[in-house]
Amino acid sequence: xxxxxxxxxxxxxxxxxxxxxxxxxxxxxxxxxxxxxxxxxxxxxxxxxxxxxxxxxxxxxxxxxxxxxxxxxxxxxxxxxxxxxxxxxxxxxxxxxxxxxxxxxxxxxxxxxxxxxxxxxxxxxxxxxxxxxxxxxxxxxxxxxxxxxxxxxxxxxxxxxx
Numbered sequence: 001x002x003x004x005x006x007x008x009x010x011x012x013x014x015x016x017x018x019x020x021x022x023x024x025x026x027x028x029x030x031x032x033x034x035x036x037x038x039x040x041x042x043x044x045x046x047x048x049x050x051x052x053x054x055x056x057x058x059x060x061x062x063x064x065x066x067x068x069x070x071x072x073x074x075x076x077x078x079x080x081x082x083x084x085x086x087x088x089x090x091x092x093x094x095x096x097x098x099x100x101x102x103x104x105x106x107x108x109x110x111x112x113x114x115x116x117x118x119x120x121x122x123x124x125x126x127x128x129x130x131x132x133x134x135x136x137x138x139x140x141x142x143x144x145x146x147x148x149x150x151x152x153x154x155x156x157x158x159x160x161x162x
Contacts, residue, residue, distance in 0.1 A: 020117070028112035031147045032105055039098025053094040056085030058127065058134040068129075073159040077152040078126060078133055083142060085134040087127065097143040104140075111140045115148060123154040129161070 043053045062068070084095060094100055099108055114121060124138025135142065138155070145153050 021113070024113045024116040025109065027116055028109040031112055031144075032099070032108050035098050035108075035143065035147050036102070039094055039096075039100065042096070042098065043094055043100075053096075055090045055093060055095050056132065056134070057090050058085055058087040058129075061085070061129055061132070061134075068160045068162055070158055070160045073128065073157040075123060076155055076157050078155045078157070079151060080142060080146055080153055081151075082131075083126065083133040083135060083153070085132055086139065087134050087136045089135070089139050093139055093143060097139070097146050099143060108140050108143060112144045112147065115144055123156050125158075126155045127158045127160055133157075 046053045080097065083097070086093070092100060092104060099105075111121070121141055122138075124141050125136040126138075127134045127136055133155075136158075138153075142153055
């Protein structure tokens with residue numbers, strides 16, 4: 001599913017030749033710009049409401065006085081809305097995976113261009129703790145999936161409990 005701004009164009013995956021690359025790059029550029037603007041507006045509104053827009057920090061959810069129990073939970077389709085935190089990249093994306101900084105553009109656009117070309121990307125890596133998913137690897141892939149209107153993301157999940 002493509003966002004409205006791409007509705008009037010042919011899907012990028014229909015052509016995978018070199019001639020299609022500039023079109024995919026332009027689509028990725030528009031997607032990133034839209035995500036930056038929408039994210040800034042959302043964060044501004046949340047600031048007025050005195051509501052945080054920050055990703056939760058995995059480090060703040062450590063087990064008190066005990067070693068956490070971890071096990072591999074397998075490959076799952078996880079709703080993007082349940083992914084609320086990060087293991088180390090809380091400054092790069094907000095709590096709904098809008099990019100927070102212009103410096104994210106190049107990498108974000110590379111991932112988006114691959115997705116627009118129909119490329120299969122590896123699943124993201126998540127840690128599931130107390131009903132919250134934290135991203136270990138795959139922040140850009142989650143953000144691009146959100147921009148493309150996807151509701152779920154493929155993930156390798158590690159379950160952790162105290």
